[in-house]
Amino acid sequence: MFKSGMPVKGDDFIDRIDHLKMFKTYIDNNQHIMIKAPRRFGKTSLVVQLFSLNDYKTIYVDIKRATTLRSLSEQIIDEVYALAGFRGIIQKTKESIASLLKQLRASVKIDMSIVEVTIETLEKNEKNQIDEVEFFLYALDLVEKIAIVQGVNIKFAMDEFQDILGIAKPKILDQMRSVIQHHQNVTYIFLGSIESIMNKIFSSKSSAFFHFARIIELGGLNINELSNYSKTFFTQHAMSFDDSLDTLIGYLEGHPYYSIKTLQTLYYKTLDSSSKIITQEDCINALRVGVYEAKSYIEEVLEKIKSKKHHHAIIWGLANGVKVKNIDSPTLYKTYKSLEDMGYIKKQDRGEYIITDIFLKLLLQQNSDTALTLENEINFVGLAL
Ligand SMILES: Nc1ncnc2c1ncn2[C@@H]1O[C@H](COP(=O)(O)OP(=O)(O)OP(=O)(O)O)[C@@H](O)[C@H]1O
Ligand SMILES: [Mg+2]
Structure with missing residues (x-):
C-alpha cells in the first residue's frame, strides 16, 4: 500500500535494500551511525523498518517532540526501564515512591543499587533539585548501566538530533559526548534533517561528535x-x-x-x-x-x-x-x-x-x-x- 503521514514499515516499506544491509552491518557491529537526508526522505522509516526486522533491544526518542531536556531525560528513563521489564516508572514516581519500590523489587532483574539511585534522582527531578543537564547525562548513563546488567547491547535512536540545540545550550554536545564515548553496550543512531547542523555536529573537526559515528546519506528511492x-x-x-x-x-x-x-x-x-x-x-x-x-x-x-x-x-x-x-x-x-x-x-x-x-x-x-x-x-x- 502507498502510505503517507507516518513512517512506513513491513510491506509498505519500499527499496532501501543496500541501505538496510549497510545499516544492519553497522548496528550488528555496535558501530554508531548518523543518518542524514532532506526532509521526508525516509530516515525515520529506515530506522523503524530495521528495528522491526530485527530482534534488537531498542530505544527511540524524537527530540523534536521533547519540549525540555528534562522531559527528554524522563522519556529515556521510562524507555530503558520498560526495556528492563518495568513500565511507567516516571508516572509511578509521581504517585507513591513506597509502592513503586516494592513493585520494582518484585519485577525487575536489575541491581537494587541502580534502582535506588534512579528513584533518588527522579525524586530530585520532581523537586527541581537536580540540574537538567546532570539529569540528562544521568539518563544516558542509565541506558549503559541497564544494558550491562542485562547483558545486551541497546540500539538507541535519537531522531531529529539537531533539535537538541533547541532545548539545551551548545555545550550539551561536548557534555554528551564525554559521557557516551565510554558506553560499550549502547549503539547510537542519530537522525537529522537539517544537514547544515548535522554536518557541523558530526563532520566538523572542532565538533564534539567528529568521527564518532559513521555517516549514512539517504538519497531518493531506486526508480x-x-x-x-x-x-x-x-x-x-x-x-x-x-x-x-x-x-x-x-x-x-x-x-x-x-x-x-x-x-x-x-x-x-x-x-x-x-x-x-x-x-x-x-x-x-x-x-x-x-x-x-x-x-x-x-x-x-x-x-x-x-x-x-x-x-x-x-x-x-x-x-x-x-x-x-x-x-x-x-x-x-x-x-x-x-x-x-x-x-x-x-x-x-x-x-x-x-x-x-x-x-x-x-x-x-x-x-x-x-x-x-x-x-x-x-x-x-x-x-x-
Ligand atoms: N522506504 C520507503 N518506502 C515507502 N515509503 C516511504 C519510504 N521512505 C519514505 N516513504 C514515504 O515518505 C514519508 C516520509 O517518510 P519518513 O517520515 O520516514 O521520512 P523522514 O526523513 O523521517 O521525514 P522527516 O524529515 O519529516 O522526519 C512516509 O510517510 C512515506 O510516505
Ligand atoms: Mg523523521
Whole structure:
C-alpha cells in the first residue's frame, strides 16, 4: 500500500535494500551511525523498518517532540526501564515512591543499587533539585548501566538530533559526548534533517561528535524498485496502466514522500473510477494534486532561501539550467555550499549540483507567479506526458 503521514514499515516499506544491509552491518557491529537526508526522505522509516526486522533491544526518542531536556531525560528513563521489564516508572514516581519500590523489587532483574539511585534522582527531578543537564547525562548513563546488567547491547535512536540545540545550550554536545564515548553496550543512531547542523555536529573537526559515528546519506528511492512495487500493487488491485506510470515515477526522481503521495492519489482516483484504467491524464492530475498539497511547505522553503543573499538567484539558475551572471566564483561556491548544507541541493558524482526537492525545482521553473494559483497552468518542465 502507498502510505503517507507516518513512517512506513513491513510491506509498505519500499527499496532501501543496500541501505538496510549497510545499516544492519553497522548496528550488528555496535558501530554508531548518523543518518542524514532532506526532509521526508525516509530516515525515520529506515530506522523503524530495521528495528522491526530485527530482534534488537531498542530505544527511540524524537527530540523534536521533547519540549525540555528534562522531559527528554524522563522519556529515556521510562524507555530503558520498560526495556528492563518495568513500565511507567516516571508516572509511578509521581504517585507513591513506597509502592513503586516494592513493585520494582518484585519485577525487575536489575541491581537494587541502580534502582535506588534512579528513584533518588527522579525524586530530585520532581523537586527541581537536580540540574537538567546532570539529569540528562544521568539518563544516558542509565541506558549503559541497564544494558550491562542485562547483558545486551541497546540500539538507541535519537531522531531529529539537531533539535537538541533547541532545548539545551551548545555545550550539551561536548557534555554528551564525554559521557557516551565510554558506553560499550549502547549503539547510537542519530537522525537529522537539517544537514547544515548535522554536518557541523558530526563532520566538523572542532565538533564534539567528529568521527564518532559513521555517516549514512539517504538519497531518493531506486526508480526501478519503486516502479516494480507500483506495478505489482496496481496489478494486484486489478488496475491497468501504460507507460505513463513509469514516466510519472521517473519524473518524481525517487523522492520518497512525493512519489508515495502521488501514487496514492492515483490509486484512490482509480479505485473510484469504473474503468480501473490508469491513463496519462490521471498521471498528470495526480502530479498536479501532489504539487498543490506541497505548495505551502515549498513556499516556506522559498522564503528561507530568499532571506539569504544570492541563494534564490543561484538555485533558480540551477532549476532553469541558466548560468548566473555577476556573481564571482568564491561567492558562487560559498552559496552552493550553503544551499547544500541547508539540504536543498546535492552534489552529484560529476560535481554537478541537483535540487533535492523535485517540487521545489518545479516551482522555481514556473515563469509566472500565477502558475500556482491557476491549476491548469503548471508547466511540468521535462515531463514527457
Ligand atoms: N522506504 C520507503 N518506502 C515507502 N515509503 C516511504 C519510504 N521512505 C519514505 N516513504 C514515504 O515518505 C514519508 C516520509 O517518510 P519518513 O517520515 O520516514 O521520512 P523522514 O526523513 O523521517 O521525514 P522527516 O524529515 O519529516 O522526519 C512516509 O510517510 C512515506 O510516505
Ligand atoms: Mg523523521
